[in-house]
Amino acid sequence: DAKTTQPTSMDCAEGRAANLPCNHSTISxxxxxxxxxxxxxxxxxxxxxxxxxxxxxxxxSLIITEDRKSSTLILPHATLRDTxxxxxxVRVGGNTGGFKTIFGAGTRLFVKA
Amino acid sequence: GAVxxxxxxxxxxxxxxSVKIECRSLDFQATTMFWYRQFPKxxxxxxxxxxxxxxxxYEQGVEKDKFxxxxxxxxxxxxxxxxxxxEDSSFYICSVxxxxxxxxxxxxxxxxxLTVL
Numbered sequence: 001d002a003k004t005t006q007p008t009s010m011d012c013a014e015g016r017a018a019n020l021p022c023n024h025s026t027i028s029x030x031x032x033x034x035x036x037x038x039x040x041x042x043x044x045x046x047x048x049x050x051x052x053x054x055x056x057x058x059x060x061s062l063i064i065t066e067d068r069k070s071s072t073l074i075l076p077h078a079t080l081r082d083t084x085x086x087x088x089x090v091r092v093g094g095n096t097g098g099f100k101t102i103f104g105a106g107t108r109l110f111v112k113a
Numbered sequence: 114g115a116v117x118x119x120x121x122x123x124x125x126x127x128x129x130x131s132v133k134i135e136c137r138s139l140d141f142q143a144t145t146m147f148w149y150r151q152f153p154k155x156x157x158x159x160x161x162x163x164x165x166x167x168x169x170x171y172e173q174g175v176e177k178d179k180f181x182x183x184x185x186x187x188x189x190x191x192x193x194x195x196x197x198x199x200e201d202s203s204f205y206i207c208s209v210x211x212x213x214x215x216x217x218x219x220x221x222x223x224x225x226x227l228t229v230l
Contacts, residue, residue, distance in 0.1 A: 034218070043117075043206045043221035044157065087156075100147065101208065101219050103157040 004088045009108040012082075018075040020107050022088030025069040031092055033064060034101070035073045037084040044087065044103075047073065078111045085109070116140050117209050119222035126197055127230055134192045134225045136207030142187035143209045147219070148180075151204040163190040163207075197229045 005023040012018040024033065035047040048055055048062045050071070055062045061074040075082055087106040092099050116139040126132050136146060144165045149157040161182055162170040169182035181193040194201055206224045 036219075036221075038157075041204075041224070041226075043119075043224045044208075044219075046218050046220060049218065085156075099210075100159055100162065102159060103149075105156050 004090055004104055006086075006088050006104065006107045008105065009110065011110045011112060012075075012078045014080060014111055014113050015077055018078040018082065018109060018111070020073040020075075020086050020088075020109065021070065022073070023070045024088070024090045027068050027090050028092075031090050033062065033068075033071050034089045034091065035060070035062065036087045036089065036103075037082075038087070038106075039081075039084045047086075078109075080111050080113060083109060083111045117207065117220050117222040119205075119207060119225050121225060122223060123226040123228075125228045125230065128198050129196055131193055131195045132197055132227060134194075134205055134207075134227075136190045136192070136209075136222050138188045138209040138220075140220075141209075141211060144187065145210060146184065146190040147208045147210075148182065148190070148192050149206045149208065151206060151224075157206060160192075163192075194227065197227070199229045202227055202229045 032049050032051050034049040036044040037047055038044045048057055048060050050062045050064050064071045085106040085108050087103050089101055118137045120135045124132055146163040148160045150160050151157045159172050160175045163182045163184040165184040165187055171177045179195055184190045204224050204226050207222045208219045211218045
């Protein structure tokens with residue numbers, strides 16, 4: 001699976017948009033970009049994923065560059081409960097369930113009042 | 114999202130005892146589940162892939178005789194930490210892939226915190 005690079009930590013003001021970048025310059029054509037987050041002392045939570053097109057759901061938006069070498073996770077109106085470690089993961093998708101998810105260090109997002 | 118449960122949520126045991134952790138998929142069946150370990154202030158480390166009906170696949174450096182995995186059914190996998198020692202104290206998390214979706218989204222349990230005295 002392709003390696004990703006994320007900033008170690010970021011701050012965001014409550015109510016503002018949080019933009020979390022991720023570089024994945026060695027991504028392959030069949031690899032998806034996944035985002036998960038982990039709130040302290042809990043299991044990770046799935047946020048969003050995408051292949052080529054930008055994606056949006058009730059939690060966030062995912063913007064993937066045209067060359068697919070980087071992406072940005074956007075939390076449109078960050079709240080204090082969004083304080084967590086955010087993981088950008090690139091991996092092959094598929095419906096066999098056998099593909100591993102390998103976690104990097106992630107970005108620690110602090111949302112401040 | 115899908116619901117994955119783990120039991121117990123925390124456990125304290127004496128050194129040398131064995132501890133069993135259960136991971137249940139409540140929403141869908143899975144032929145594969147994954148077990149992770151997380152030490153304080155570190156990221157999740159994949160330990161093994163649990164396979165229903167066959168042996169688990171362990172990551173390099175993980176002792177298979179120490180961390181016994183049994184995938185008893187399509188909704189249950191168990192991790193047994195045998196002869197636990199203080200260095201095994203950690204946060205253990207399982208995940209279940211949603212195999213119905215092509216992109217194989219993973220759903221994680223809430224974790225089990227193991228403390229070995």
